[in-house]
Amino acid sequence: xxxxxxxxxxxxxxxxxxxxxxxxxxxxxxxxxxxxxxxxxxxxxxxxxxxxxxxxxxxxxxxxxxxxxxxxxxxxxxxxxxxxxxxxxxxxxxxxxxxxxxxxxxxxxxxxxxxxxxxxxxxxxxxxxxxxxxxxxxxxxxxxxxxxxxxxxxxxxxxxxxxxxxxxxxxxxxxxxxxxxxxxxxxxxxxxxxxxxxxxxxxxxxxxxxxxxxxxxxxxxxxxxxxxxxxxxxxxxxxxxxxxxxxxxxxxxxxxxxxxxxxxxx
Ligand SMILES: O=C(O)C(=O)C[C@H](O)C(=O)CO
Ligand SMILES: [Zn+2]
Numbered sequence: 525x526x527x528x529x530x531x532x533x534x535x536x537x538x539x540x541x542x543x544x545x546x547x548x549x550x551x552x553x554x555x556x557x558x559x560x561x562x563x564x565x566x567x568x569x570x571x572x573x574x575x576x577x578x579x580x581x582x583x584x585x586x587x588x589x590x591x592x593x594x595x596x597x598x599x600x601x602x603x604x605x606x607x608x609x610x611x612x613x614x615x616x617x618x619x620x621x622x623x624x625x626x627x628x629x630x631x632x633x634x635x636x637x638x639x640x641x642x643x644x645x646x647x648x649x650x651x652x653x654x655x656x657x658x659x660x661x662x663x664x665x666x667x668x669x670x671x672x673x674x675x676x677x678x679x680x681x682x683x684x685x686x687x688x689x690x691x692x693x694x695x696x697x698x699x700x701x702x703x704x705x706x707x708x709x710x711x712x713x714x715x716x717x718x719x720x721x722x723x724x725x726x727x728x729x730x731x732x733x734x735x736x737x738x739x740x741x742x743x744x745x746x747x748x749x750x751x752x753x754x755x756x757x758x759x760x761x762x763x764x765x766x767x768x769x770x771x772x773x774x775x776x777x778x779x780x781x782x783x784x785x786x787x788x789x790x
Contacts, residue, residue, distance in 0.1 A: 525561040525570070525583035526550075530657035533734050533754045539684040544629055549741050550734060550784075553718075559634070566752050567714035567772040570595070572640040573746070576586040580640075584588075590630045596645035597625040598679055599638050600690040600768050602746070606636025615653045619767070620693050622678040624686060625651045639718050639746075642774035645687035652684045659683065659692065670760075681776050690778065691770040698764050707758035707789075708734065708781035713773030715757055718748040722765035730759035735784040756784060 527769045531547055539547070553573030559581055561572040572579075582591045590593045591597075599608055601617035608615045610629050617623060617636070625632060627645040641736070659678050663673030677683055679691040694703060703717075719728045724744050733739040741749055743759070751757035751771065 525563050525585055528562060528564045528750065529587065530565040531752055536733055536739060544739055544741060548608055548749065548750050549743065551744070553746060553748065554637070559640070561640070561645070564714070564716075564750050566656055569645050569714055569716055569770070569772045570642040571716055571718070571748050571752070574634040574638045574640060577634070577724055578634045580634070591642070592625060592627055592629045592632070594627065594644055594685050596627050596649065596689050597632070597640060597642045597704065598689055598770060599623040599625065600691075600693065602637040602639060606634070606638060608638070608653050609633040613651070614697060617653065619654070620676070620695070621653065621655050622684075622693075623651065623653045624649070624679050624684045624689075627687070637648045639720070639768055641689065641691060641716065641768070641770040643687070643689045647687055649685045654678050665702070667697070667699065669702065669705070670700050671705055672697040672700040672711065673703065677778065680778055684775075687771050688776060689770065690772075690776050691768065693766060693768050695766040696761070696764040700764055701760040702758070703760075704758035706783060706786050707731070707756045708783050709754055709756055709769070710781045711753045712775050713771040714753055715751045715769055715771045716748050717751065717757055718746070718768040719743050719765055720746050720767065722761055722763050725740060726761060726763045726765070728759045728765060729759045731756060736790045737787055738789060758787075763768065770774065
């Protein structure tokens with residue numbers, strides 16, 4: 525498992541492109557027959573990818589008997605006909621469907637292509653599968669603003685119950701390129717965006733950093749960006765796309781954000 529240390533905002537000053545990418549961009553999430561994991565010290569979020577027939581390992585860094593001994597897990601299917609088996613119980617997932625796996629599950633196996641997000645957990649919640657319809661879609665933005673998009677909230681206060689993980693999928697309408705604009709920070713949570721559903725040759729230009737000192741990361745499909753609590757997180761694609769957003773931290777209140785006016789961005 526790769527490990528990333530937490531970053532203070534003043535450390536961004538003077539970082540070159542490679543340094544920024546090494547800190548905040550998670551590039552190699554997938555390898556055939558493997559579960560690849562990256563541990564961020566920002567709210568101790570672990571992100572990962574699973575491709576093919578695999579099982580969830582328990583990296584030595586967790587000092588645990590099994591991965592979910594003190595953690596919970598969100599699993600997002602990236603292709604149809606995925607199967608996740610949790611302690612012998614089989615869950616079939618279509619693309620963009622989600623499985624929440626609660627603390628205490630010992631044996632988690634995958635068959636398919638999945639994005640994984642895990643946060644520390646203090647209690648066990650039931651393992652639950654949800655479809656796009658279960659996620660109560662909310663349409664936001666406009667064609668005019670090139671940000672017509674649908675937000676599917678899966679794991680949140682009024683949806684699948686968890687200890688701290690909050691997770692959803694946002695799908696941009698064809699012709700819409702901007703996500704999360706106007707943007708925000710949320711001092712009480714870390715967030716990770718994982719971009720997918722865009723062709724291999726396309727990219728998302730992701731903006732991060734303090735609102736008055738933004739930086740950009742050029743993100744390829746199926747890569748993730750870690751946003752510390754002080755960082756904006758938004759972007760525009762060279763084509764429409766979808767992304768998984770996932771948060772961990774002090775609270776689970778989706779609305780608890782510091783909005784940033786477009787005119788205040790630098
Ligand atoms: O398109 C959007 O706007 C989002 O999906 C925003 C994320 O849900 C988010 O940043 C939550 O804090
Ligand atoms: Zn956010």
